Amino acid sequence: MTHAAAAAHSAHDDTHGHPPTSTGLDNKKIAVWAFIGSECMLFASLISTYLIYKGRSVVGPYPHETCLPPTCSTPLKAILNIPVTSASTFVLLMSSLAMVLALAAVENKDQPKRTTGERILGSSKLWLWMTALLGATFLGFQAFEFTSFVHEGLTIRTNLFGSSFFTLTGFHGAHVTAGVLWLLTLLAIDYRRGLGPKDAVNVDIAALYWHFVDVVWIAIFTLVYLIK
Amino acid sequence: MAHDPKHEEHHANVDHAAMGIEHEHPTWSTYWKVATILTLITVVEVWIYYVPAIVASRAFVPMLLIMSAVKFFIVVAFYMHLRYDHKLFRALFTAPLIIAMTTIVALMFLFGKLSARVGALN
Numbered sequence: 001m002t003h004a005a006a007a008a009h010s011a012h013d014d015t016h017g018h019p020p021t022s023t024g025l026d027n028k029k030i031a032v033w034a035f036i037g038s039e040c041m042l043f044a045s046l047i048s049t050y051l052i053y054k055g056r057s058v059v060g061p062y063p064h065e066t067c068l069p070p071t072c073s074t075p076l077k078a079i080l081n082i083p084v085t086s087a088s089t090f091v092l093l094m095s096s097l098a099m100v101l102a103l104a105a106v107e108n109k110d111q112p113k114r115t116t117g118e119r120i121l122g123s124s125k126l127w128l129w130m131t132a133l134l135g136a137t138f139l140g141f142q143a144f145e146f147t148s149f150v151h152e153g154l155t156i157r158t159n160l161f162g163s164s165f166f167t168l169t170g171f172h173g174a175h176v177t178a179g180v181l182w183l184l185t186l187l188a189i190d191y192r193r194g195l196g197p198k199d200a201v202n203v204d205i206a207a208l209y210w211h212f213v214d215v216v217w218i219a220i221f222t223l224v225y226l227i228k
Numbered sequence: 229m230a231h232d233p234k235h236e237e238h239h240a241n242v243d244h245a246a247m248g249i250e251h252e253h254p255t256w257s258t259y260w261k262v263a264t265i266l267t268l269i270t271v272v273e274v275w276i277y278y279v280p281a282i283v284a285s286r287a288f289v290p291m292l293l294i295m296s297a298v299k300f301f302i303v304v305a306f307y308m309h310l311r312y313d314h315k316l317f318r319a320l321f322t323a324p325l326i327i328a329m330t331t332i333v334a335l336m337f338l339f340g341k342l343s344a345r346v347g348a349l350n
Contacts (some may be wrong), residue, residue, distance in 0.1 A: 040321075212309045
């Protein structure tokens with residue numbers, strides 16, 4: 001076999017039996033970046049809607065303290081629970097760390113693991129489990145928050161704040177749920193036949209989606225929860 | 229965690245370029261450092277939320293927006309590897325992001341949210 005033929009054969013093998021693409025890039029990765037780009041615009045529209053309606057609710061509950069004694073006889077208490085949301089934000093940030101470690105473990109599966117540290121860092125199952133569990137924990141925090149809001153009288157139909165808040169955070173929660181299910185399918189594959197360097201691109205696109213969900217939450221946390 | 233730094237680099241025996249995966253990768257220690265920085269920024273964000281003097285100042289909202297933007301950039305650059313990745317991926321992400329940001333700002337002006345704020349500053 002000539003050098004050129006051997007190189008072509010090698011590239012063919014490395015792209016899962018598919019011929020090389022015209023861009024030289026994996027089509028799945030191009031597709032996921034295009035999808036993430038479209039998701040940016042979806043969340044921009046939801047965030048815009050929230051910001052436009054912010055402060056225009058004619059009845060409570062309100063997100064932040066709007067009036068406290070002695071200015072008002074009855075205090076209008078804030079409904080947003082910043083400590084709980086800060087904890088859930090931390091959980092989601094740590095899930096992103098677990099996800100990059102999962103991808104690194106898959107890419108380096110063939111590397112020899114000499115020390116305990118290398119074995120821990122090289123366990124794709126451990127990091128995929130960790131990411132899925134942290135994602136599920138975030139969803140648990142969100143379920144707690146939604147339930148407590150409903151108990152305090154805020155539903156999606158109560159006021160403009162309720163409508164825009166539940167729509168925005170609900171869409172984000174649905175994306176996290178999809179991400180957790182995606183991670184669980186990767187885990188199932190890992191248990192069945194093991195994920196290796198050849199699967200790196202499949203794990204990479206799942207990781208890109210997961211990190212995107214994280215960056216959307218970074219924006220939501222600041223714009224919805226912290227800015228009064 | 230003690231391990232050979234040589235093995236921190238990702239050297240998977242696969243043709244990364246052919247798969248759209250960048251050659252240069254952050255190391256495991258970079259990932260941990262990034263996580264620490266993200267956590268610290270989040271702690272500062274929450275801390276300033278509870279300081280009435282900062283909340284009352286004009287710097288409160290810009291400070292939060294800057295910190296949020298830094299976190300956003302760090303995750304995209306290091307965790308999503310966009311800093312090391314192909315320019316086509318960068319374009320596919322940044323072009324819609326610019327459109328999205330412009331849309332938010334335009335809508336804020338259209339509905340009088342930002343014009344009121346700019347007017348108050350003048």
